[in-house]
Amino acid sequence: MSQLVIKNLQVGVETESGMTEILRGVDLTINSGEVHAIMGPNGSGKSTLAYSIAGHPKYTITGGSVTLDGTDVLEMSVDERAKAGIFLAMQYPVEVPGVSVANFLRTAATALRGEAPKVRTWVTEVKEAMSKLAMDPAFSERSVNEGFSGGEKKRHEILQMELLKPKIAVLDETDSGLDVDALRVVSEGVNRVKSEQNLGIMLITHYTRILRYIKPDFVHVFAGGKIVEEGGPELAERLEEKGYAEYVKA
Amino acid sequence: MSALPTNYLAPSGREEAWRFTPMKRIAGLHDPATTIADRISIELIGAARPGFTISRIKAADLPAKSSTDDAVIQRVRADVSEVTHLRISQEAVVAEPIILTRKAGNGGEFSRTVITAGAHSKATVIIENAGEATIGEEIELRLEVGSNLTFISLQEWSANAVHLGRHHAIVGRDATFNSITVTIGGSLVRLLPTVEYSDQGGSAELLGLYFATDGQHLEHRVHVDHGIPNAKSRVTYKGVLAGDQARTVWIGDVFIRGNAEGTDTYELNKNLLLTDGARADSVPNLEIETGEIVGAGHASTTGRFDDEQLFYLMSRGIPMADARRLVIRGFFTEIINRIGNEAIEERLMSRIDAQLEKVGA
Numbered sequence: 138m139s140q141l142v143i144k145n146l147q148v149g150v151e152t153e154s155g156m157t158e159i160l161r162g163v164d165l166t167i168n169s170g171e172v173h174a175i176m177g178p179n180g181s182g183k184s185t186l187a188y189s190i191a192g193h194p195k196y197t198i199t200g201g202s203v204t205l206d207g208t209d210v211l212e213m214s215v216d217e218r219a220k221a222g223i224f225l226a227m228q229y230p231v232e233v234p235g236v237s238v239a240n241f242l243r244t245a246a247t248a249l250r251g252e253a254p255k256v257r258t259w260v261t262e263v264k265e266a267m268s269k270l271a272m273d274p275a276f277s278e279r280s281v282n283e284g285f286s287g288g289e290k291k292r293h294e295i296l297q298m299e300l301l302k303p304k305i306a307v308l309d310e311t312d313s314g315l316d317v318d319a320l321r322v323v324s325e326g327v328n329r330v331k332s333e334q335n336l337g338i339m340l341i342t343h344y345t346r347i348l349r350y351i352k353p354d355f356v357h358v359f360a361g362g363k364i365v366e367e368g369g370p371e372l373a374e375r376l377e378e379k380g381y382a383e384y385v386k387a
Numbered sequence: 388m389s390a391l392p393t394n395y396l397a398p399s400g401r402e403e404a405w406r407f408t409p410m411k412r413i414a415g416l417h418d419p420a421t422t423i424a425d426r427i428s429i430e431l432i433g434a435a436r437p438g439f440t441i442s443r444i445k446a447a448d449l450p451a452k453s454s455t456d457d458a459v460i461q462r463v464r465a466d467v468s469e470v471t472h473l474r475i476s477q478e479a480v481v482a483e484p485i486i487l488t489r490k491a492g493n494g495g496e497f498s499r500t501v502i503t504a505g506a507h508s509k510a511t512v513i514i515e516n517a518g519e520a521t522i523g524e525e526i527e528l529r530l531e532v533g534s535n536l537t538f539i540s541l542q543e544w545s546a547n548a549v550h551l552g553r554h555h556a557i558v559g560r561d562a563t564f565n566s567i568t569v570t571i572g573g574s575l576v577r578l579l580p581t582v583e584y585s586d587q588g589g590s591a592e593l594l595g596l597y598f599a600t601d602g603q604h605l606e607h608r609v610h611v612d613h614g615i616p617n618a619k620s621r622v623t624y625k626g627v628l629a630g631d632q633a634r635t636v637w638i639g640d641v642f643i644r645g646n647a648e649g650t651d652t653y654e655l656n657k658n659l660l661l662t663d664g665a666r667a668d669s670v671p672n673l674e675i676e677t678g679e680i681v682g683a684g685h686a687s688t689t690g691r692f693d694d695e696q697l698f699y700l701m702s703r704g705i706p707m708a709d710a711r712r713l714v715i716r717g718f719f720t721e722i723i724n725r726i727g728n729e730a731i732e733e734r735l736m737s738r739i740d741a742q743l744e745k746v747g748a
């Protein structure tokens with residue numbers, strides 16, 4: 138059983154005109170096995186929340202706390218957070234030229250497991266995970282995310298999640314750019330890890346269609362750098378119908 | 388042998404073409420007052436095979452086809468009495484690469500090599516340069532109709548080597564020229580990878596990689612002359628610099644003449660600065676005299692480590708030092724992997740690793 142606790146989190150970015158405040162006090166607790174959908178307008182700070190949890194150096198934490206099972210996450214380096222069990226599926230996965238997917242996955246698995254996985258079982262493990270996500274095995278030899286289509290990048294994120302087996306996953310618009318088939322395949326992947334690992338999930342999305350596959354326990358409305366309303370799955374339906382107008386007017 | 392132009396003037400270092408080069412360090416290769424030995428130290432590795440011949444020919448019987456205004460190359464042409472001629476036979480497909488190695492040893496050398504790719508032939512030629520040497524050299528690559536030549540030049544020199552060279556391709560009708568230039572050794576290396584087309588339908592790809600550490604000066608002056616319609620060129624050079632006084636220069640001159648309709652060209656130079664105290668100059672230069680082209684573009688970036696890549700790798704649990712190593716190695720392997728010869732790729736990567744280790748990158 139794991140628990141990610143975000144308390145009154147305040148985050149800014151350094152700009153030419155000084156510190157710009159983006160997150161204005163976020164409170165959220167995610168337990169193993171729970172799915173928390175986060176929905177909110179563009180620019181409201183959803184990715185900032187995701188990146189701050191993962192430790193992106195661009196963001197400065199100006200207040201509040203994030204803990205995983207009582208341990209201070211904000212004190213950890215980026216790789217330590219991954220080792221602690223936090224995984225971020227990025228909205229825009231980064232291209233790393235010259236580093237093959239196979240090499241990348243193996244290096245990551247080695248780092249997280251503390252020892253290099255046995256070659257034979259590892260190759261099978263990767264192949265199986267790829268085939269479950271309907272990914273061509275040829276991706277192994279390609280450079281990380283380089284020249285991948287939007288949908289291929291998202292599958293590759295979930296592939297990593299399956300192999301790295303985190304405790305808490307933050308999925309930042311994993312559904313954007315996926316066609317219906319890909320959406321189903323990717324959602325099934327997420328659900329597999331959820332049931333196998335009892336994964337706790339923060340699912341950032343603009344659309345309810347992914348929520349038909351990955352059933353949220355809680356829906357949070359995010360606007361102006363914080364959570365402004367919370368509810369059950371029915372809240373998502375209402376948001377898709379009515380939009381965020383009632384939350385964004387100052 | 389040809390005569391040095393009567394108006395030959397040793398460059399002072401103030402000329403546009405020489406302004407980046409530390410003249411004091413080129414060991415008089417440009418200066419007629421310095422005598423440089425006329426000798427050939429290039430040798431074939433392994434036995435002769437069908438599909439090609441190597442011979443020595445009187446320089447007067449195999450004069451250069453292209454013109455050059457490079458002072459050192461003019462001296463090379465004036466001083467050299469014999470030329471090495473590698474000729475790939477017409478329609479030959481040479482499966483294994485032809486590897487030439489230069490045993491220059493200490494002391495100076497001026498030499499000329501001509502590589503002729505016979506009509507519709509296909510071959511890979513690799514030239515390995517290692518050890519200490521002070522050398523001025525010209526390689527002229529003549530691609531006859533429909534030929535396909537991959538030319539790989541490896542500068543794996545020892546620390547004090549000085550190498551000034553011109554590697555000039557003349558790409559014939561429907562011929563394909565692929566080249567990879569890797570420069571990781573030497574005190575001072577200044578290469579002119581240049582291309583011209585003698586007929587339509589030719590295509591040239593110039594890939595390059597250079598890695599300068601403490602005190603090395605590595606200069607590559609690419610020149611692609613589109614003087615014929617419907618030819619294609621792609622130039623990608625990547626550089627890594629680390630350590631005090633590491634210095635690289637990349638010039639990318641692409642010239643599309645008025646009659647060169649249907650030209651398709653793109654050139655890219657990317658430099659990665661790993662430490663303070665290093666300096667990379669990057670000067671892409673595209674001159675276009677006709678609008679009737681397929682495409683023409685260039686890009687140049689010089690920067691520090693990409694934090695986004697580092698973050699991505701670390702967010703998967705990979706520690707900072709390993710993530711850095713992966714990204715840096717990736718930067719190199721993009722070009723190195725194109726060589727297509729595992730033994731050579733491994734040799735280059737292990738030298739690169741050792742040099743990275745030394746500068747603590």
Ligand SMILES: Nc1ncnc2c1ncn2[C@@H]1O[C@H](COP(=O)(O)OP(=O)(O)OP(=O)(O)O)[C@@H](O)[C@H]1O
Binds near residue numbers: 150179
């Ligand atoms: N480096 C930066 N400099 C200035 N402003 C920034 C920077 N990074 C983020 N921001 C701003 O912070 C705000 C929140 O951005 P964020 O990416 O978190 O939004 P989001 O909710 O994920 O939006 P979307 O739905 O479009 O993905 C935006 O207004 C954005 O412009």
Ligand SMILES: [Mg+2]
Binds near residue numbers: 185309
């Ligand atoms: Mg976002």
